Amino acid sequence: MCPRATHRAVPGLLAALLALAAPLGLWAAEAEEKEAPKEGEKGQPAPALTILGYRGSLYVQSRKGFDVDVGDWFEVRREKDIFGYGYVSEFVSDMPKLQIVVGHGRHKDELAPLATQARNVILYTDDPTGSDGFNEAKELQALCGRKLRIAPLGDKMDRPARKEVVVGIVHQRGHFMMGDPIITPHIRAGGTAVLDFQLYAELKVQEAFEPKLKGPAAMRIVGASPLTAGFAPEDRLPWYGMERKKHVARYWTGLFKSDAPQKALATDETTRNAALFEEGEEGKGRTVVLDLISPNARAGRDPGSKNKWLFLSRLLGTGPRYSRYYAARPSRDDMLGWFEALAKDNSDRLIKTFEGGGAEKEDYIYSYTFGPKDKPQVVLVSGVEGQKWLGPCALLGLADTLLNNPDREPRIDWLLSRLRIKIVPVLNLYGYTKDTPVNRRKVELERNFPYAWDDYADLKGRGTAPISEAETILLKRVVEDQKAVGLLEIDSDGYDPGYRIVRGRDLSESQQLLIRAMRSLLNCRLAGRALVNGDQPLRLKLFRDANRPSAINWAASKGILAACVKICGDGEDSLVNNDVAIESALAFLALTAVSLEKPPPPPEPAPAETPRKAPKSPKKAAE
Numbered sequence: 001m002c003p004r005a006t007h008r009a010v011p012g013l014l015a016a017l018l019a020l021a022a023p024l025g026l027w028a029a030e031a032e033e034k035e036a037p038k039e040g041e042k043g044q045p046a047p048a049l050t051i052l053g054y055r056g057s058l059y060v061q062s063r064k065g066f067d068v069d070v071g072d073w074f075e076v077r078r079e080k081d082i083f084g085y086g087y088v089s090e091f092v093s094d095m096p097k098l099q100i101v102v103g104h105g106r107h108k109d110e111l112a113p114l115a116t117q118a119r120n121v122i123l124y125t126d127d128p129t130g131s132d133g134f135n136e137a138k139e140l141q142a143l144c145g146r147k148l149r150i151a152p153l154g155d156k157m158d159r160p161a162r163k164e165v166v167v168g169i170v171h172q173r174g175h176f177m178m179g180d181p182i183i184t185p186h187i188r189a190g191g192t193a194v195l196d197f198q199l200y201a202e203l204k205v206q207e208a209f210e211p212k213l214k215g216p217a218a219m220r221i222v223g224a225s226p227l228t229a230g231f232a233p234e235d236r237l238p239w240y241g242m243e244r245k246k247h248v249a250r251y252w253t254g255l256f257k258s259d260a261p262q263k264a265l266a267t268d269e270t271t272r273n274a275a276l277f278e279e280g281e282e283g284k285g286r287t288v289v290l291d292l293i294s295p296n297a298r299a300g301r302d303p304g305s306k307n308k309w310l311f312l313s314r315l316l317g318t319g320p321r322y323s324r325y326y327a328a329r330p331s332r333d334d335m336l337g338w339f340e341a342l343a344k345d346n347s348d349r350l351i352k353t354f355e356g357g358g359a360e361k362e363d364y365i366y367s368y369t370f371g372p373k374d375k376p377q378v379v380l381v382s383g384v385e386g387q388k389w390l391g392p393c394a395l396l397g398l399a400d401t402l403l404n405n406p407d408r409e410p411r412i413d414w415l416l417s418r419l420r421i422k423i424v425p426v427l428n429l430y431g432y433t434k435d436t437p438v439n440r441r442k443v444e445l446e447r448n449f450p451y452a453w454d455d456y457a458d459l460k461g462r463g464t465a466p467i468s469e470a471e472t473i474l475l476k477r478v479v480e481d482q483k484a485v486g487l488l489e490i491d492s493d494g495y496d497p498g499y500r501i502v503r504g505r506d507l508s509e510s511q512q513l514l515i516r517a518m519r520s521l522l523n524c525r526l527a528g529r530a531l532v533n534g535d536q537p538l539r540l541k542l543f544r545d546a547n548r549p550s551a552i553n554w555a556a557s558k559g560i561l562a563a564c565v566k567i568c569g570d571g572e573d574s575l576v577n578n579d580v581a582i583e584s585a586l587a588f589l590a591l592t593a594v595s596l597e598k599p600p601p602p603p604e605p606a607p608a609e610t611p612r613k614a615p616k617s618p619k620k621a622a623e
Helices: 010-023 136-147 183-188 197-201 308-315 332-345 390-404 410-419 428-434 469-480 509-525 551-557 571-596 618-622
Strands: 048-054 057-063 073-078 081-092 095-101 110-113 121-125 148-152 165-169 192-195 218-221 236-238 246-247 276-280 288-289 351-357 364-370 376-384 421-426 486-493 498-501 541-544 561-568
Touching: 048 081, 048 095, 073 095, 073 509, 081 410, 081 509, 081 571, 095 509, 095 571, 121 136, 136 148, 136 308, 148 376, 165 183, 165 197, 165 308, 183 192, 192 197, 192 308, 197 288, 246 308, 246 410, 276 421, 332 351, 332 364, 332 390, 351 469, 364 390, 364 469, 376 390, 376 469, 376 571, 390 410, 390 421, 390 486, 390 561, 410 571, 421 469, 469 551, 486 551, 498 509, 498 551, 509 541, 509 561, 509 571, 551 561, 561 571
Parallel strands: 121 148, 121 165, 165 192, 192 288, 376 421, 376 486, 486 561, 498 541
Antiparallel strands: 048 057, 048 110, 057 095, 073 081, 073 110, 081 095, 218 236, 276 288, 351 364, 364 421, 498 561
16 A cells, blocks of 8 residues: 555646746756647646646646645656556645656656545444454455545444445344434435345344355356456355354355345355345445455465455455456466467457477477567466466556457557567476476476576486576577566465565666556555455565566666566465566556657747746745
8 A cells, every 4th residue: 555644636826827837947848848728628638637847846736626745656748658667655735746766757647546545434333442352344445545534333324425434344143223314315315335245134134144155255256247357157265154163154045045146246056145246226225245354364374365455445446457357277278278368359359379388399498578569578487386376367458458458548559559478377387287396307497597596405406507498598689698688477476475576686776666656556546456364455565586586687688678477376366466476567567668769859948938036935935
């Protein structure tokens, strides 16, 4: 989540004064810009956020009341091109000052916020402090940050604004206000509510059942809606289902037909009505009902711990955007078949290339390439350790995102015009097929690269010589011999280390800056997306790789921008994990492309003007 300061709105008076300063010579324009059409005029509406230049500094100017805080990151756009990335470093006379980290920006450039403008949330609960061993309020605070306010249940409760998302959770039966003067009217007025199972049962005067199960509960996807994007019908989604070390499945009976797709979001395969999504009539609100009561859970220990707030984050606009859910490891044939289908359906934009591989045909490796041949090449690779399957799935999702651009993002079309992107989805095909980290010759491919190779203790695992394996020879060719400017590896680990970016040891200072910027903008973009280890927001940490042979250490020693993104978990978290990996790859590509852009030539000297009296300074003007 982004570092935040106390919220400050951009004052209209000061913004207007600074805007007037530019024509008076306090801003040296880099080039003549076409005036953006004002609101109400024909053409595209004026951008909500733009750069305001004042006395050699850049500021964020808001046209439509966007919230702007210290730590917010922005993408600098000029028409359809991306020219830089920066963040708000401080407020100067109540104006947010923009610090460009990568690339550049200038007066009137548009700013695209990297963090989603999430909706406000109000939580109604009878346990706001988690004193009963439950931590929903703490979890929501970590997920929503300053967007959350808590309204303890009682005789007098704050009423929600219409645009607020209501979350209702009660632990003790009969605790909600008689007659429900708050939640039902909010929904009828067009609002959205996410309710715990028990509270919804009380509002509907239905009996709730809580049978104990032998194993963890699962939810079966039965209805298509924006909330279930990325899921396929009959997918089983691991759920909490854990209460005081007992597996519990809360459900109703007789409320409605369990598999009615117009209402059911998901159900367990052995129970009915374990979850509900009700879309009101036109102009009415929406209700999402889930089992939200459970103790603080840790990913990997309690199945489904990242899925508890998944549908709420989707309602808030911060949830997973690109990825697909994989309940289990896809087979080799399925994985290769999906890439083959993409290449066949998009033969004019995606090039499938035989790159080499082992002596056996089943070890042959193919790459999939986007973009013009004359552009700098960036290589993305996964499956270096054969048993790691989340990386190949993520690169499949990345390929699909680049081809289809589901959100019509300008940066994706821009990337494909600026870079040649080569994807090697599974480097160790033998290991993937056999579910083992080594290749057919029992070599760990990661340890076969010529960086600190002599010092690696496991002589057998490192191979007979550096770059002795067909797979590492292949990667050397597509990275070093083809003069790639960047290498990003997608890998996965257990839960304890957390989400990480690991950079090559020998990156230059400027390359290190790019990787630090990648971490910061990703943490801003992923804010509110998911929780890990209970009530901790999902954040990526940055590390330098150990002094050992690895693909990224070798590439960095050759002057190539090289890093590895480590996602954590397995199939239960695959929707979130794939989304993090795809976002990371897009950020790596974008920062690489921006760093390669040549700045425009300096502007022509401005013609001499009759000296004018300078306006007051921002501080005096504000006074």
